[in-house]
């Protein structure tokens with residue numbers, strides 16, 4: 001099974017006609033099925049979609065990029081709007097085969113926290129530039145930036161989940177890095193007595209495709225340090241004990257309590 005998560009940003013093929021369809025519907029059983037049946041009846045080819053609903057809300061949203069060369073945006077809006085479950089339908093047609101999501105804003109995690117998307121490779125290049133231009137001083141900057149972000153996010157999770165839950169479900173909660181696309185969480189070891197944490201991170205965006213003689217992850221390492229410091233409520237010290245940029249299979253981060 002392909003497990004990559006795709007987010008619709010744009011499509012471009014001058015020989016094709018695309019539509020962006022956003023449907024606001026009643027949040028009741030059977031509504032989404034009905035809407036999908038209407039789209040199937042029209043013969044739309046769905047290329048990518050998401051649906052979301054606020055648990056307490058009366059309405060849900062389905063949004064998708066579709067391909068179709070037989071209908072106009074007006075036709076589709078009428079057909080979809082005729083469903084008894086549809087509250088409102090928005091249909092945007094591509095221009096010369098170019099369709100961009102100029103509808104949704106802001107992006108947010110399902111927790112409601114606003115998010116921005118960046119290409120992982122470009123972000124990794126940005127971090128590399130700091131390392132190349134400023135050497136070890138640059139690495140300290142990257143580490144501090146990561147630690148600030150990690151502490152922020154760690155405190156947010158602490159507030160939402162509580163320390164007890166995090167400590168007893170440590171490996172599960174660390175998977176949030178995978179949910180954010182930073183790295184695949186291959187293994188997490190947490191020793192509560194010693195306060196030691198070891199995280200094996202596969203395909204980390206910061207180190208993937210990079211070659212280095214020394215461990216290369218400063219931003220992600222700082223982030224983990226900030227995060228775990230917030231969760232355990234005591235200052236931690238982090239080391240990247242294995243690094244994919246050096247040729248190791250994964251980047252392994254080892255965190256231990258700082259000082260006496």
Ligand SMILES: [Zn+2]
Pocket residue numbers: 204207215216217240242243244245250251
């Ligand atoms: Zn690494």
